[in-house]
Amino acid sequence: MSGPNSSYDPVQVASLSEENVEAMVAEALRAFSEATTVAELKQARITHTGDRSPLALANREIGALPPEAKREVGKRMGQARGRVNQALKERETEISAAELERRLAEEKVDVTLPTELVTQGAVHPVPAVMDLMSDIFVAMGWEIAEGPELEAEWLNFDALNFIPDHPARTMQDTLFIDPPEHNLLLRTHTSPVQARSLLTRELPVYVVCPGRVYRADEYDATHLPVFNQIEGLAVDKGITFGNLRGTLEHFARELFGQDMVLRWRPSYFPFTEPSAEVDLLCFNCHGTSVGDPDNPCRMCKSEGWIEWGGCGVVNPRVLEACGVDSSVYSGFAFGMGVDRTLMFRNNLSDLRDTVQGDVRFSRSLVGGAR
Incomplete structure (x- = not known):
């Protein structure tokens, strides 16, 4: 400076x-x-x-x-x-x-560019109804129990009091797995899950068992070789047929509406005694088509009632086979088809629609709701 x-x-x-x-x-x-x-x-x-x-x-x-x-x-x-x-x-x-x-x-993105819209799927109505049925029992404090679809013959038949030469054991109804000496089969009902529950759970037992079952049956509008069931088992002290009736009436009204009426008919099953078939009042005609040839009902075939499922008090032999003291404990069991329940709730005419894989079928039923 x-x-x-x-x-x-x-x-x-x-x-x-x-x-x-x-x-x-x-x-x-x-x-x-x-x-x-x-x-x-x-x-x-x-x-x-x-x-x-x-x-x-x-x-x-x-x-x-x-x-x-x-x-x-x-x-x-x-x-x-x-x-x-x-x-x-x-x-x-x-x-x-x-x-x-x-x-x-x-960095500009041209949002006006043409694009291929991917069609959204939909929840299949069968598992949707199965979940709904299971949720009703979970709300009552029951548990969900599951088991393998490849089942031991003893659990599928012997533990449930099916005699050795019972027709249901034959190849006409049952899909056995080779080699025969392994005594394995694709379960014909979800009842083996009930036996497994008695063998592995502490008493009392309140379980509902949904799942897929297999039978050598026809493939048509009312039958499928692979279909779905839901079964329930309650084993406790002091269980009676009245407990069974109250449970299924509550179940049916939660599923089909509070105005649903049930009919009870005597029947026979190896694993229950006494046994009964449960019918539902026809959703379509409400019984008005009975005896009226001018007003036929396709759903109930003008009988006024639709068969829903079987039930009964657990046979003491089944309890003993599963290590339960039948002098102290009693129980009830029931079972019905999930696919047929879906047919009843939605007025379907062909069971094959449930296995075709068409997403339009699933969307039309909105997840199985009525």
Whole structure:
């Protein structure tokens, strides 16, 4: 920095002249305008506004001026540096906006491009109804029990009091697995899960057993070789047929509506005694088609009732086979087809629709709801 100068001579401070200051400002403005990126503008800012910039170095020379010249030159330098800073600020705004616009253009997604819409699927009505039936029992405090579909013959038949020459054991009804000496089969009902529950759980037992079952049956509008069942078992002290009736009436009314009426008919099953068949009042005609040839009902065949499932008090032999003292404990069991229940609730005419895999069928039933 120059020392004090009492005899002011403009030649000695030529860098502070108006022409030189204007040249410095013009050079800074040119550098700013030529910068096209943030990085280039940063370098121009350091060159023309930093501590070693021409304007900064010239500004230091003001101290060498006599007092009468400092005011005029100081004002000139202040205005020059202000113009440079303002130009820098404006150029920063312009470059930032341009870079943002460029990024937006590069990253733009054309939402108007044509695309192939993928059709959404739907919950199949059969498992949807099965879940609904299971939820009703879970709400009553029951548990869900499951078992293998490849089952031991003893659990499928012997433990349930099927005699050795019972017709259900033959190849006409049962699908046995080779080799025969292994005594394995595809379960014909979910009752083996009940036997497994008695063998593995602590008493009392309240379980509901949903699942797939297999039989050597016809494939037609009312029969499937592979279908779904849900069975229930309650074993406790003091269980009676009245408990069974109250449970199934509550189950039916939760499933079909509070106005549902049930009919009980005596029947026979090896694993229950006494046994009964449970019928539902026809959803379609409500019994009005009985004896009226002019008003036939296709659903109940003008009988007024629809067969739903079987039930009864657990046979003491079944309890003993599973290690339960029948003199202390008693129980009831029931079972019905899930697929047929879906037919009743939705007035379906052909069970084969449930296995065709047509998503339109699933959507039309809205997950199995009526």
